Amino acid sequence: MFSGAQISLYPMTDDFVGVILGALGALDPYRDRLRVETDDISTLLVGTPDIVFAAMRDLFVAAAASGKHCVLHATISRGCPGEPDDPICQVPELSGPIAPLAERKRQAMTAVSNAPSSGQPVAAQFSLYTLGIDQHMDEIYGCIDFLKSSGVFDRSKNFCTKLSGDAGSVFATVCEALTRFGPPAGHVTIDLTVSANSPTSL
Amino acid sequence: MFSGAQISLYPMTDDFVGVILGALGALDPYRDRLRVETDDISTLLVGTPDIVFAAMRDLFVAAAASGKHCVLHATISRGCPGEPDDPICQVPELSGPIAPLAERKRQAMTAVSNAPSSGQPVAAQFSLYTLGIDQHMDEIYGCIDFLKSSGVFDRSKNFCTKLSGDAGSVFATVCEALTRFGPPAGHVTIDLTVSANSPTSL
Numbered sequence: 028m029f030s031g032a033q034i035s036l037y038p039m040t041d042d043f044v045g046v047i048l049g050a051l052g053a054l055d056p057y058r059d060r061l062r063v064e065t066d067d068i069s070t071l072l073v074g075t076p077d078i079v080f081a082a083m084r085d086l087f088v089a090a091a092a093s094g095k096h097c098v099l100h101a102t103i104s105r106g107c108p109g110e111p112d113d114p115i116c117q118v119p120e121l122s123g124p125i126a127p128l129a130e131r132k133r134q135a136m137t138a139v140s141n142a143p144s145s146g147q148p149v150a151a152q153f154s155l156y157t158l159g160i161d162q163h164m165d166e167i168y169g170c171i172d173f174l175k176s177s178g179v180f181d182r183s184k185n186f187c188t189k190l191s192g193d194a195g196s197v198f199a200t201v202c203e204a205l206t207r208f209g210p211p212a213g214h215v216t217i218d219l220t221v222s223a224n225s226p227t228s229l
Numbered sequence: 230m231f232s233g234a235q236i237s238l239y240p241m242t243d244d245f246v247g248v249i250l251g252a253l254g255a256l257d258p259y260r261d262r263l264r265v266e267t268d269d270i271s272t273l274l275v276g277t278p279d280i281v282f283a284a285m286r287d288l289f290v291a292a293a294a295s296g297k298h299c300v301l302h303a304t305i306s307r308g309c310p311g312e313p314d315d316p317i318c319q320v321p322e323l324s325g326p327i328a329p330l331a332e333r334k335r336q337a338m339t340a341v342s343n344a345p346s347s348g349q350p351v352a353a354q355f356s357l358y359t360l361g362i363d364q365h366m367d368e369i370y371g372c373i374d375f376l377k378s379s380g381v382f383d384r385s386k387n388f389c390t391k392l393s394g395d396a397g398s399v400f401a402t403v404c405e406a407l408t409r410f411g412p413p414a415g416h417v418t419i420d421l422t423v424s425a426n427s428p429t430s431l
């Protein structure tokens with residue numbers, strides 16, 4: 028298994044470099060469990076989904092604390108058959124047979140209800156893609172069922188689902204979507220956008 | 230067929246609202262062939278892929294002309310089985326049987342070589358997902374072959390491919406990736422990020 032994300036942070040301010048540099052310390056508690064590589068477009072985080080999501084959440088909450096309108100985008104993947112297995116990505120949950128959809132929805136709900144609160148309200152939208160399988164929409168619709176009862180569901184949009192709520196719950200919900208839907212060893216990806224302090228938030 | 234994109238424009242400046250409003254006029258020539266809906270996270274463009282990509286390109290080039298560091302993100306989709314057919318999205322190319330991969334690569338190359346130049350250099354990265362089919366990596370690898378000879382290939386990254394060059398060629402290349410790879414009536418999506426005027430561009 029290989030899992031991780033390409034993430035980018037967009038602070039809408041003249042001092043965007045300062046906001047980004049000021050937030051990077053939030054990654055420090057996770058650096059021993061992540062591989063991190065940066066270029067001019069994004070930063071690669073390689074690690075288990077729980078660590079990758081916790082790192083993204085803390086980075087985004089630290090940037091949003093600037094009070095500036097900030098957006099984080101992440102291209103998240105697990106199980107891509109074009110990527111090598113990596114020991115830093117091993118988790119027992121992502122092996123073995125696939126559990127019934129109803130059971131996975133319950134597990135996801137439990138995980139979200141146990142997520143710590145961050146105190147930072149966010150809006151988010153994401154698309155879940157389960158690849159290399161027929162009937163991929165069954166897993167998508169199963170995931171949407173879970174989202175509707177997650178407590179952070181906002182609405183369905185064309186091509187994606189919109190969430191809103193505390194950053195802790197929102198990032199936990201998207202992490203559950205990645206890990207509980209699609210086959211355990213399958214190729215699943217997410218296109219995620221998270222926004223805070225927008226002047227046009229509804 | 231239903232096709233379109235959820236797009237977001239991120240100008241990294243205190244005057245991000247002014248840069249966005251100043252660029253919106255670039256959409257005017259396409260508005261009669263697009264359905265446009267905006268909320269606090271993104272703007273939905275529904276239309277044929279050629280019109281959606283031309284509109285994204287012109288919007289981004291107009292924003293980048295501000296000289297500010299600007300990023301556009303788009304979640305692009307065609308053929309999602311959960312979306313209704315829409316007459317505004319009909320194109321003859323996306324029906325009928327799938328042509329051999331080599332022929333599609335040639336068609337994509339021709340289209341990119343005919344793309345108009347914009348005068349705006351950009352860096353971009355994107356991920357292509359062909360859904361609901363087995364052997365989806367065959368189409369992905371076929372697309373990567375095309376990208377390597379597109380003239381704007383920069384490098385392969387984990388989870389995505391990086392491009393750089395004139396905005397005209399880069400947007401045309403990503404449009405060809407969406408329309409030529411995966412079955413004509415299949416569900417294909419792209420997670421696209423385009424950047425200009427980055428202080429850290431390499």
